Amino acid sequence: MQEISSKERVEKRKHDFYANLLPKIKERQERIKHSILDKTSNVLVMPGQSGLKLGPVFGKFDPQKEYKKTYKEIVEDLVLGLNPYKITIEKPNVKTQDIQELSLTKNDVELDVSFDAIHYNFEPDSILQPIGFKAKIKDLHLIGNPKIPWQVDQVLQENQKAIESIYILGEYGFDNYYLTKIFSAGNLGLDKKFVTTRQSITAIDDTLAKKLLIDIREFEHIDSYYVFENEFLHNRFVIVLAKGNWEYEQFELWPSQSEWGKFGYNHEYEGFLGRTNYAELQAGGYYAARLPIIEYLHRNKKQARVLVIREIYDDYSIPIGVWQVRENVRSAMTKQSKIFNSKVEVLTYIEKHLKYNLKKYIDASFLFKQNRLNDFF
Numbered sequence: 001m002q003e004i005s006s007k008e009r010v011e012k013r014k015h016d017f018y019a020n021l022l023p024k025i026k027e028r029q030e031r032i033k034h035s036i037l038d039k040t041s042n043v044l045v046m047p048g049q050s051g052l053k054l055g056p057v058f059g060k061f062d063p064q065k066e067y068k069k070t071y072k073e074i075v076e077d078l079v080l081g082l083n084p085y086k087i088t089i090e091k092p093n094v095k096t097q098d099i100q101e102l103s104l105t106k107n108d109v110e111l112d113v114s115f116d117a118i119h120y121n122f123e124p125d126s127i128l129q130p131i132g133f134k135a136k137i138k139d140l141h142l143i144g145n146p147k148i149p150w151q152v153d154q155v156l157q158e159n160q161k162a163i164e165s166i167y168i169l170g171e172y173g174f175d176n177y178y179l180t181k182i183f184s185a186g187n188l189g190l191d192k193k194f195v196t197t198r199q200s201i202t203a204i205d206d207t208l209a210k211k212l213l214i215d216i217r218e219f220e221h222i223d224s225y226y227v228f229e230n231e232f233l234h235n236r237f238v239i240v241l242a243k244g245n246w247e248y249e250q251f252e253l254w255p256s257q258s259e260w261g262k263f264g265y266n267h268e269y270e271g272f273l274g275r276t277n278y279a280e281l282q283a284g285g286y287y288a289a290r291l292p293i294i295e296y297l298h299r300n301k302k303q304a305r306v307l308v309i310r311e312i313y314d315d316y317s318i319p320i321g322v323w324q325v326r327e328n329v330r331s332a333m334t335k336q337s338k339i340f341n342s343k344v345e346v347l348t349y350i351e352k353h354l355k356y357n358l359k360k361y362i363d364a365s366f367l368f369k370q371n372r373l374n375d376f377f
Contacts, residue, residue: 230332
């Protein structure tokens with residue numbers, strides 16, 4: 001088993017990241033100081049707690065592309081990005097309509113942007129992903145014409161609840177990232193309003209999953225135990241699908257002296273009918289991991305009990321967002337699964353493929369600690 005690192009070792013890794021990036025940060029500061037930041041390509045709309053944020057301007061942060069990069073490269077992209085901020089929602093100093101149109105487009109749109117001030121404040125956090133350069137927007141104008149997909153334009157003309165619009169656009173094939181963007185910018189619903197980034201990400205993940213689960217609960221059960229695995233960015237996922245009606249259970253285990261590891265482990269569960277309360281212990285990570293597993297079951301027209309074990313290792317010293325959870329699990333579900341006939345075989349196998357003590361999970365598991373009739377056949 002892995003010797004779990006101390007909090008000091010994790011903090012040292014954060015410091016090392018900052019020290020290595022410092023020369024590039026200073027170089028970017030000089031570039032910004034002597035540059036005219038008035039034109040850029042299309043950006044993501046990301047409302048934050050203090051108002052609406054557009055970002056990153058310097059290079060769009062695309063999770064599906066970032067997944068192919070190393071941990072160091074991803075942290076660097078986040079730390080060196082420019083994040084325009086403080087477009088207040090109550091009294092917008094930028095046209096709300098321009099922001100909403102910008103979020104809807106699938107093409108690059110040229111902008112004319114002016115800033116009041118740009119500053120830098122990289123403070124590695126134990127929970128939130130880093131934000132590097134921040135720029136207070138003074139004014140913004142669209143120069144190019146946003147090209148809005150016809151399906152989106154059609155849905156927006158309907159006076160309907162946000163959840164209904166999300167269902168329809170999901171069936172059209174728009175992914176969770178695009179839906180999060182347009183939902184956060186206040187384009188959907190009867191009472192259209194901006195939604196914070198974290199809330200919109202989880203809302204989209206949960207809404208899409210619940211829609212697919214309506215069908216999944218009617219599908220046939222899988223016939224064996226299937227184990228999927230993936231490790232990326234110092235996060236390891238082991239996913240077990242077992243015969244039975246839909247149930248979902250997820251464990252997270254961090255290094256013991258990290259911010260979250262002091263609680264031992266995090267455990268969330270939902271039964272056949274789903275959950276009515278928010279997954280407080282794992283927050284967005286719970287919904288981000290659940291969605292691609294549900295997508296897999298729906299594609300294959302199967303129903304299953306699901307056990308997810310997420311191990312977070314001490315090299316994951318700077319969180320980079322729940323997008324990596326979603327893409328990590330999506331990658332796992334595209335791989336060839338290992339197939340077993342019994343629970344004993346499954347536990348024997350995954351024990352060899354985890355770095356932390358399996359007993360911690362199984363003793364607390366609702367799905368695996370109790371024997372069921374189909375465990376014997």
